[in-house]
Amino acid sequence: MSETSAVRLDGITKSFGSSVAVDDVTLDIRPGEFFAMLGPSGCGKTTSLRMIAGFADPDSGSVLLGGEDVTYLPPNKRNVNTVFQSYAVFEHLSVADNVAFGLKRRGVPRDERRERVGRMLDLVQLTGMANRRPRTLSGGQRQRVALARALVNRPKVLLLDEPLAALDLKLRRQMQVELKQIQREVGVTFVFVTHDQDEALTMSDRLAVMNGGRVAQVGTPEDVYERPADAFVAGFIGTSNVMTGTYADGRLTLPGGVSLPVPSRLGLAAGSRVGAAVRPEKIWLSDFEDGMVQIRGTLRETVYSGATTTYLVEIAPGVQLSVLEQNIDRSRREERWTGGEIIDLAWKPEHCLLLCETA
Amino acid sequence: MRRAFSRRRKPWFAIAVTVAFFGMLYLPIVVVALFSLNSQKSLTVFKGFSLRWYRAFFADHDLIGSLGFSLRISAVAMIGSIVLGVALALGIVRSRGKLGSAAGLVLLIPLITPEIVTGVASAMLFKGVGLPLSSGTVMLAEVTFSISYVTVILRSRVAALNPEVEEAAMDLGCSRFQAVRLVTLPALLPAILASAILIFAMVFDDFVLAYFTTGVTPQPLPVRIYSAIRFGVQPTINAVGTLMLIGSIALIGLALLVPRLFGRRESLSQLL
Secondary structure: OOOOOOEEEEEEEEEEOOEEEEEEEEEEEOOOOEEEEEOOOOOOHHHHHHHHHOOOOOOEEEEEEOOEEOOOOOHHHOOEEEEOOOOOOOOOOOHHHHHHHHHHHOOOOHHHHHHHHHHHHHHOOOOOOOOOOHHHOOHHHHHHHHHHHHHOOOOOEEEEEOOOOOOOHHHHHHHHHHHHHHHHHHOOEEEEEEOOHHHHHHHOOEEEEEEOOEEEEEEOHHHHHHOOOOHHHHHHOOOOEEEEEEEEOOEEEOOOOOEEEOOOOOOOOOOEEEEEEEOHHHOEOOOOOOOOEEEEEEEEEEEEEOOEEEEEEEEEOOEEEEEEEEOOHHHOOOOOOOOOOEEEEEEOHHHOEEEOOOO | OOOOOOOOOOOHHHHHHHHHHHHHHHHHHHHHHHHOOEOOOOOOOOOOEOOHHHHHHHHOHHHHHHHHHHHHHHHHHHHHHHHHHHHHHHHHHHOOOHHHHHHHHHOOHHHHOOHHHHHHHHHHHHHHOOOOOOHHHHHHHHHHHHHHHHHHHHHHHHHHOOHHHHHHHHHOOOOHHHHHHHHHHHHHHHHHHHHHHHHHHHHHOOOHHHHHHOOOOOOOHHHHHHHHHHOOOOHHHHHHHHHHHHHHHHHHHHHHHHHHHOOOOOOHHHHO
16 A cells, blocks of 8 residues: 555554453545444444554554554553543643643744634634633533534544544534534544444444444445445444344345345355345335245334334245335335235345344 | 422421521620720620730740741641652552551551550650650651541642543653652642641641640640640630631641642542
8 A cells, every 4th residue: 555554553462451442453544534343332442443543552462653653652652642532631721721721831932822722712613601610511512622623623534432422412513514524624543432323423433333342344334234244343333134034045034934035245155144135125016027036924003203104024934124215205104004915025136135044 | 198398497406406596606706805805804704806915925934935846847747748648549459469458547546546555655755755745746646647647638738630641641652750759749749738728727726636745845735735724714815815816727727728829629528
C-alpha cells in the first residue's frame, strides 16, 4: 500500500486477568477516514481505542500512528485526542479554558490560543458560551465542549468513545449528522466506537465489527450489511432471518422437512448444520419474478409501524421469517390478511447468504 | 385498637427533653460569655458590663504566647495533615492491591481510639525514642492524629471522581503528575478546604493529646487554661473561652460556606 495508515493495529492482544479483552486484532485505518468500531459491550472495541490513545498497553502486538510505533508511548506523547464517553469536561474551568487546555499545555501563545478556541467554538456551535461554566450546560453542549477541546489540538486522529450514547434519541440523530459534517470540514481521521449499528452504518466510511475480542469483519457499511462475513455479523448488523438446517447439494433442509435452495458452497460436506440468512426487506410478498426462491408459510402476526409493516411468517415448525414491507400505496395491504392464512413469499437467490458458522 | 394520633396536643415531654438538652449544652457557655463581660472579679454575681477581662487577656504575654503557639500548632497540623492525608486518600482509592484496603482500615483506628490512650502512647513513644517533649513533638502528634480525618473525608470524594477526567488531562498533554495538579486537586478543592478548616478548629482546642505531647514552655492555649484553672478560675479565662468560641464559630461558618463559594450543591455535611 502506497499510503501510510493513519492508525495501524498490528496483532494487538490485551488480557485483564484471565479474560482476553482484545485477541490478536489487526486493523488499518486510512487517513481522513471516518472509521467505526462496532460491537456489543465487552467485544474489545473500547479497549482497542484505549490502546490507540495510550491509556492501556497491549500485552503483545504494536500500535502505529502514521507509520510511527507508539505502542509504549504515554498518552501525552501521542498526536491523538479523545472524546470520552462521559465527556470528562473539567468542571472547574470555563468552556473556553476547557477548550484551551491542550493548547496551553503545548505552549501555544495566548493570542493564537484565543483565536483557535474562538474558531473551534464557532465550529461546534458554542459561540457566545466561552465564559460559561460546564455545570450550566446541557448534555449536548457538554459533548460539544469535549469535541472542541479535542479537535482544537489538530490531532492526526480523533478517538471517540461512544460519544453520543448519553444523548437522547433526537439529539443523537442531530449530532450524528453534525459530527460527520465536522469531520469532513476538518479532515481529521475519526475513530469512533459504538455499540449502535445504525450509528455505525450511517456515519462511517468503513467499519470494523468486533465480537469476543476479535475483528469479525472490516468493510464499508454496504459490504458489512449486504455481505456479512458470518452469522454474528449478519445478526448484529440490521435484522436478519437466520434459518438453521442441514445442508446438502445446494439445498437447506429445515426442521419438518421443508427444503429450500441456498447458495452452494464447495467443500461443505453434505449433512453439515449451517445457517442461511435473508434480510426482512429482501423478502417479497407479491409480484414475484422468475428465478426467485419461493416458499409458502403461515402468517402468524402483522405489526404495523407507520412507514412499514412487518409480517411474521412461519415457514417450518419453529422457523419464523419476518418480512418488511413499505407502506406505499401499492403494497398497503393490512386488509389483505387477518392472520393464520397460508401465504407465498419469495426472495432473489443472491439475497440469501450461507453463513459459515452456525450461531 | 389503635387510637388516632391527636395532632393538636403538644408533645410536652419531647419539648421538655429538648429544652433540657439545649440548656445543658449551651447554658454554661452563655454563662461563660456573660461573665467574661462582668465588671467585677466575681464569678457568681454579675455587676455590670466591662471589657476589663479582655484587656487583661491581651495584656497577659503568657496567655498571648500560648494563643500564638496554639495557632502555630493548628497551622502546621492543618498543612501537614492535608498534604499527607490527600496523598493517602489518592493512594488508597487508586491502589488495587491489598495494601490499600488494609491502610484504609488501619486509618480508622485513630478515630475510635480514646484520645487519652493516643496521648499517653505518643508521650511514651517520644520518651522511648529519646525525643524530649517540645513544640516539635506536639506538632508531630497533632499532624499524625489529623491525617485520618482528612483521608476519611477525602477518600469518598476521590472515589466519586470520574477517572476519565484525569485521563482527559493526560490526553491533552499532561503527565500523570500534572494531571493530578491541574485537574484532580481543583476538583477536590472544596473538600480539601472544608477538611482543612475542620482540622484547624479541632487541633486548636485539642487538650488531651496536646497535654501529653507538649513541652514545658510554651504551652498550647487549652493546656495553659487548664493549668490556670487549677490555681483558681480567673475571669480572664472566661474572656479567652469566649474568644475561642467566637473563633470556632467563625471557622465552622467558613467551612459551611466553602462549598457555596464554589457554587456546588454539596454541603459540608455531605462532604463529611
